[in-house]
Amino acid sequence: MTVAETAAAIDAIRRGQGDDLLILGHHYQDSAVVAHCDAVGDSLELSRIAAASKANRIVFCGVRFMAETADILVRGPRGEDLGRRVYQPAPSAGCPMADMASADALEAAWAQIAAADPDSRWVPIVYVNSTADVKAFCGRYGGSACTSGNGLRVLRRFLDQGAKILFAPDQHLCANILRTLGYPEDSHALWQRELPDGGLTPDVIRRSRVIAWSGCCPIHAGFTSEDVAAARAAAPGATLLIHPEAPSPVAAQAEMAGSTKEIIAAVEAAAPGGSYLIGTEQHLVERLTADHPGLTIRPLRPIVCEDMGKTTLDDLLTTLRDWPESRRVTVDPALVPDARACVERMLAL
Ligand code: 13P
Numbered sequence: 001m002t003v004a005e006t007a008a009a010i011d012a013i014r015r016g017q018g019d020d021l022l023i024l025g026h027h028y029q030d031s032a033v034v035a036h037c038d039a040v041g042d043s044l045e046l047s048r049i050a051a052a053s054k055a056n057r058i059v060f061c062g063v064r065f066m067a068e069t070a071d072i073l074v075r076g077p078r079g080e081d082l083g084r085r086v087y088q089p090a091p092s093a094g095c096p097m098a099d100m101a102s103a104d105a106l107e108a109a110w111a112q113i114a115a116a117d118p119d120s121r122w123v124p125i126v127y128v129n130s131t132a133d134v135k136a137f138c139g140r141y142g143g144s145a146c147t148s149g150n151g152l153r154v155l156r157r158f159l160d161q162g163a164k165i166l167f168a169p170d171q172h173l174c175a176n177i178l179r180t181l182g183y184p185e186d187s188h189a190l191w192q193r194e195l196p197d198g199g200l201t202p203d204v205i206r207r208s209r210v211i212a213w214s215g216c217c218p219i220h221a222g223f224t225s226e227d228v229a230a231a232r233a234a235a236p237g238a239t240l241l242i243h244p245e246a247p248s249p250v251a252a253q254a255e256m257a258g259s260t261k262e263i264i265a266a267v268e269a270a271a272p273g274g275s276y277l278i279g280t281e282q283h284l285v286e287r288l289t290a291d292h293p294g295l296t297i298r299p300l301r302p303i304v305c306e307d308m309g310k311t312t313l314d315d316l317l318t319t320l321r322d323w324p325e326s327r328r329v330t331v332d333p334a335l336v337p338d339a340r341a342c343v344e345r346m347l348a349l
């Protein structure tokens, strides 16, 4: 089949299914895939759209945790199958950062934190880039999910209530939020997941307001101060927009560190002739460049998330035509009530 034939076949199936089918695509997907999505968004927007949708078939062009989040939201409150199915066209597309935190490891850390600091109220906050069982761990202990778009609001809410926070899995998002909120370096500590006791003494745990898990996005965490210096030298006067999964000392050099949605909004609001350096995933940077010919847009340094790039038009067509069970995403029903509590606390904020 040629690309045009594949695209036409996808269009025909979409027309035939009407409102019963919802195709969601993350901003980091390839433009050829994005062209066939009913909604394109960041992880927060797509979670909201999945939750509000009445479609019986939701096809998630993105990575595993996103499709899992959609499945958590379309099931009944006790995990019952209500007949609404979530599919991921490229089921091997995961998120390496999500895989850096397991529920078992978090449970063990949680028990040690509680033993070291029994008089404080600790709450887990997990980035939506996490597995369903990590979300269930979070929900079980009264915590909330967050995204790069609302993380600041979620952390501020719990910190203002006097809680202490175990944040997983992204150490850099956590550090960026705390820097923006004005928390000093010594108010938070890093739980180094490969070390016994996270490398923290009971005294350090007691003195910390926040403990961050030592996970990171291998894509965004690779941005360096040298990248910023080189890009600024090549584009003097350009405005640097960067995703907060970048290390905090690097993000601090940007004119704005913001979620995917905030980066897009800043570009859309730009006056003609503006010059931008963008520190995020290359599929999005390329689309922004194509969509805004009146601006000069350069990547801070081109970085591709291979997992996000796994979804192809052929995968999408196969999913829509055959509905293979192997591409269906089904969260263990036993995890759903707690995982859902974790996600719904975020959606309610
Ligand atoms: P957003 O929450 O900005 O969509 O980011 C998701 C992601 O995977 C970023 O790497």
Ligand code: SF4
Binding pocket: 063, 094, 095, 096, 097, 098, 129, 217, 218, 219, 220, 245, 281, 305, 306, 307, 308
């Ligand atoms: Fe995960 Fe990073 Fe890829 Fe986002 S860009 S899906 S955080 S590996």
